[in-house]
Amino acid sequence: MEVYIIGGFLGSGKTTLIMDVATANMDKGLKVAILVNDVGSIGVDGATFESKGLSATVLPNGCICCSLVGDLRKALTSIRDEVAPDLLIIEPTGLALSSKVRETVAPFASSVKVVGLADIKRHKVFMKKKRRFYLEQLAGSDVVFINKCDAADEGGCEAAAEELRESLGDVPVIPISLKTGAGMERVMEELAS
């Protein structure tokens, strides 16, 4: 099975992106599974996926980049052996480091794609106040999408993209809007590549 890991800070649009990507791949006839891990013991995203007709495996109460590594392995084993999807999409918590999740997932997957999702509405404040965590969370992604560009002023998203390219090195950084659908072809292209 192929695996996508959709990382990024709390509220950046991970769940929204996953619903779009899952639906698009299911429309192509692929079998898609979703694995989600909310911060803390109470999850909301699992119910959100379910209420949109998508079934998701929920890993509650912990974080799959550290304390839940064992649980994550178990879930990956059972999804691979029992569900056997063509594609598994993983949403780690908004505080997780995707690069850690990749290490655990790699042995289970035919290929792993790590997506970093940034939020243009909070990009400036993150660069100022949470710079290290923000960059560390996006680091190690195969591609970074700056989301919510519908809400940015002219040129704001491109400037932020340039800033992230400088900080993250050799990673494509692409402005998108999951709300308007701007950049979605690029999203699908990057994921399929």
Place this chain on the structure above:
Amino acid sequence: MRKSESADMAGGVAAGVKGKVLNYNSDTQMRLDKALLAVAEWIEAEAGMFLGHAKMCVSDGGEGITVNLVDLGTGPERHGILSPRRSADFAFMVAATDIDAHELEHEIFHALEDSGAFLELEGDHHHHHHHGCDDPSHGEDCDCGGHHHHDHSHGV
């Protein structure tokens, strides 16, 4: 990386509750949205800014409404609809940086209590709940952002 280095960087915590909402209708949803807003506004006052995600899902048999609050300027954003019904499943959680997890938990309980919505929360001990702060599962070399887990479902 040293222990909790990224915990210092992110400083994130989370708290939440789940259970049932009774006599659910559009007025109930409005009350719940207000509770979400109240918690986020408290965080902004407390931390200087709201950097996080407050969200809830009210659902029943494959239908449901999700409300997200990430940006106080935008306010609560609703996705989906749920028609009025006697009872529905309810989950409400807030994750944010630069606040105390215990206080966050109390704020959530107060906001929901003040909302006037009819809620049956799991492990609701009306503030007599004890807090399990030292999550033993949160390992020594955790790099997850230093969030603590506050489990309200501690054996009612």
